[in-house]
Amino acid sequence: xxxxxxxxxxxxxxxxxxxxxxxxxxxxxxxxxxxxxxxxxxxxxxxxxxxxxxxxxxxxxxxxxxxxxxxxxxxxxxxxxxxxxxxxxxxxxxxxxxxxxxxxxxxxxxxxxxxxxxxxxxxxxxxxxxxxxxxxxxxxxxxxxxxxxxxxxxxxxxxxxxxxxxxxxxxxxxxxxxxxxxxxxxxxxxxxxxxxxxxxxxxxxxxxxxxxxxxxxxxxxxxxxxxxxxxxxxxxxxxxxxxxxxxxxxxxxxxxxxxxxxxxxxxxxxxxxxxxxxxxxxxxxxxxxxxxxxxxxxxxxxxxxxxxxxxxxxxxx
Amino acid sequence: xxxxxxxxxxxxxxxxxxxxxxxxxxxxxxxxxxxxxxxxxxxxxxxxxxxxxxxxxxxxxxxxxxxxxxxxxxxxxxxxxxxxxxxxxxxxxxxxxxxxxxxxxxxxxxxxxxxxxxxxxxxxxxxxxxxxxxxxxxxxxxxxxxxxxxxxxxxxxxxxxxxxxxxxxxxxxxxxxxxxxxxxxxxxxxxxxxxxxxxxxxxxxxxxxxxxxxxxxxxxxxxxxxxxxxxxxxxxxxxxxxxxxxxxxxxxxxxxxxxxxxxxxxxxxx
Numbered sequence: 001x002x003x004x005x006x007x008x009x010x011x012x013x014x015x016x017x018x019x020x021x022x023x024x025x026x027x028x029x030x031x032x033x034x035x036x037x038x039x040x041x042x043x044x045x046x047x048x049x050x051x052x053x054x055x056x057x058x059x060x061x062x063x064x065x066x067x068x069x070x071x072x073x074x075x076x077x078x079x080x081x082x083x084x085x086x087x088x089x090x091x092x093x094x095x096x097x098x099x100x101x102x103x104x105x106x107x108x109x110x111x112x113x114x115x116x117x118x119x120x121x122x123x124x125x126x127x128x129x130x131x132x133x134x135x136x137x138x139x140x141x142x143x144x145x146x147x148x149x150x151x152x153x154x155x156x157x158x159x160x161x162x163x164x165x166x167x168x169x170x171x172x173x174x175x176x177x178x179x180x181x182x183x184x185x186x187x188x189x190x191x192x193x194x195x196x197x198x199x200x201x202x203x204x205x206x207x208x209x210x211x212x213x214x215x216x217x218x219x220x221x222x223x224x225x226x227x228x229x230x231x232x233x234x235x236x237x238x239x240x241x242x243x244x245x246x247x248x249x250x251x252x253x254x255x256x257x258x259x260x261x262x263x264x265x266x267x268x269x270x271x272x273x274x275x276x277x278x279x280x281x282x283x284x285x286x287x288x289x290x291x292x293x294x295x296x297x298x299x300x301x302x303x304x305x306x307x308x309x310x311x312x313x314x315x316x317x
Numbered sequence: 318x319x320x321x322x323x324x325x326x327x328x329x330x331x332x333x334x335x336x337x338x339x340x341x342x343x344x345x346x347x348x349x350x351x352x353x354x355x356x357x358x359x360x361x362x363x364x365x366x367x368x369x370x371x372x373x374x375x376x377x378x379x380x381x382x383x384x385x386x387x388x389x390x391x392x393x394x395x396x397x398x399x400x401x402x403x404x405x406x407x408x409x410x411x412x413x414x415x416x417x418x419x420x421x422x423x424x425x426x427x428x429x430x431x432x433x434x435x436x437x438x439x440x441x442x443x444x445x446x447x448x449x450x451x452x453x454x455x456x457x458x459x460x461x462x463x464x465x466x467x468x469x470x471x472x473x474x475x476x477x478x479x480x481x482x483x484x485x486x487x488x489x490x491x492x493x494x495x496x497x498x499x500x501x502x503x504x505x506x507x508x509x510x511x512x513x514x515x516x517x518x519x520x521x522x523x524x525x526x527x528x529x530x531x532x533x534x535x536x537x538x539x540x541x542x543x544x545x546x547x548x549x550x551x552x553x554x555x556x557x558x559x560x561x562x563x564x565x566x567x568x569x570x571x572x573x574x575x576x577x578x579x580x581x582x583x584x585x586x587x
Contacts, residue, residue: 035445056445062475067434067468074438077373077416077424078446097428098465102435106425107417 002153002185002193009211012151012179016172019151020113021049023158024083028054031162033080037072039065045085045115045174065090069098069110076108081162087121088114088130088171092137103167104140111161111168112137117147117207118258119298120173121290129290130171135263137169138236144189145236147171147206147257147265152181153233160189171207178211180231192239198228201252201313204243206232206265208304209256209283215306220313227313235265240272247278252316256309257284281312321391322352322524323583326553328387330576332400334568339403340412342563344384346488346521346548347455351388353527354453363393366420372450373439375424377432378457378486379413380565386410386419394421430463432456433483437469440481440541451535455484459491462500473541474513481541482534483514486521488550492564509543521546554579 028034040063051058061068072082091114121129137145148154161168203213217227255266266282333339359372390397402408409418413427426432436454509516515537519526534542551557
């Protein structure tokens with residue numbers, strides 16, 4: 001079970017990338033089929049610890065993402081469990097046909113970790129800033145598409161996907177995220193997590209936008225507006241049952257994502273509600289390319305803030 | 318299996334005639350290679366297509382599926398009658414190879430350039446697992462225009478995957494014309510030798526020569542091998558050989574008569 005931390009959410013001490021290296025090292029002690037693969041971003045994702053622990057099951061492929069996906073397919077044909085990491089745009093956009101066909105269509109088993117979710121690519125700018133990766137991956141039949149909410153969730157999800165055959169895309173922030181859950185929390189893929197109840201409106205959020213949603217809910221509460229918050233880390237399969245229930249129990253659903261509002265969480269929620277009378281508003285990147293800047297600047301620039309969520313809720317209630 | 322090459326040609330023609338169209342050119346150019354691989358070289362068990370100790374074949378030029386399907390049927394991986402279902406709705410024999418549909422197909426291919434990476438991945442996995450299975454893969458000369466092929470070859474050379482043999486079906490033609498006119502490739506043997514790959518050229522329709530090249534490749538340590546096969550696209554179908562439009566052909570009534578005659582002639586030679 002996932003348990004929301006009691007204290008006010010704050011940045012975790014532990015970086016997401018640290019969890020990746022540590023959890024995978026641990027898992028690879030037990031599971032001899034795990035292979036970690038990098039395309040020359042080992043330094044960025046800090047997997048040296050894993051490499052030192054399991055040098056025989058670590059491959060730094062070189063700067064060739066398309067080939068890395070095909071290589072993963074071949075490893076999977078032989079029953080191995082490849083974990084492939086690169087920056088989100090290269091893991092999806094650049095090598096899309098390889099992921100789509102050699103892994104997805106071929107029915108193979110691979111775990112793709114796409115790092116630097118949305119604006120967290122920060123100073124790497126527009127070339128490295130994925131606002132479309134979730135959308136692309138959702139279009140692959142049978143793929144599982146997840147966005148990590150904090151390092152506690154990431155640890156649990158890595159353990160789960162190791163033992164689940166299929167193509168998984170796991171979108172992460174590389175560095176520190178706000179810690180939402182108590183250590184040891186368990187998560188169920190396909191089930192959204194209600195963090196806060198509220199009958200006026202509900203915010204369905206992913207990734208860094210969950211902390212913004214909690215802030216917005218807190219602020220609005222002071223004004224007597226009760227806003228629920230749901231962590232929808234499982235974008236595919238989406239928790240459609242929960243989304244439909246929320247559409248019935250509240251007047252307004254606001255989605256909040258660090259991604260283009262086309263193709264991502266907002267689209268998925270709208271699709272789930274095609275037969276349910278409802279009002280849905282999407283907060284996210286409004287069909288724009290990325291750019292360089294510190295994360296707080298980018299958050300303002302693309303209106304990925306609690307302030308924007310509050311504005312949208314007030315305007316639509 | 319005696320006359321396997323001829324039997325494969327017969328089945329390819331029959332299945333394509335039944336459908337009325339298909340990728341005849343690139344299927345006919347790899348017949349001798351498949352006859353050597355499945356007739357003499359590869360360790361496979363038709364009754365247990367997923368046998369872990371088997372040798373692997375990735376047909377990266379997936380459009381030559383009909384040639385491989387014919388070979389697999391003749392080897393007993395599935396009934397020959399199934400060949401007549403090529404490209405029918407819900408068939409297990411689609412135009413391009415699909416590992417989830419056809420017994421004996423090791424990798425799904427069709428989007429050119431991708432099969433080579435998968436073959437390299439299988440060879441890499443076998444090394445990691447400390448096993449001795451061999452991996453064979455067939456790419457087209459036109460397919461080598463895909464940049465991913467060069468990613469895969471660099472990787473294979475660096476990791477010294479000597480359990481991998483890459484065949485280039487150099488039939489000199491691609492869908493829109495001569496490969497040398499569309500994007501010239503130069504001498505592939507020179508090119509791949511500089512990639513640190515053990516590379517040789519051989520007559521792709523001479524089964525003895527193919528066998529010898531494979532034997533040499535398999536005993537070359539620390540290097541993956543590339544065997545460039547000098548072939549004729551649509552080999553064995555005289556009226557289509559080296560015809561610029563022989564990649565995918567929709568047969569006329571006259572052509573079907575000619576194709577049936579070729580089958581008869583081949584059958585009389587068995």
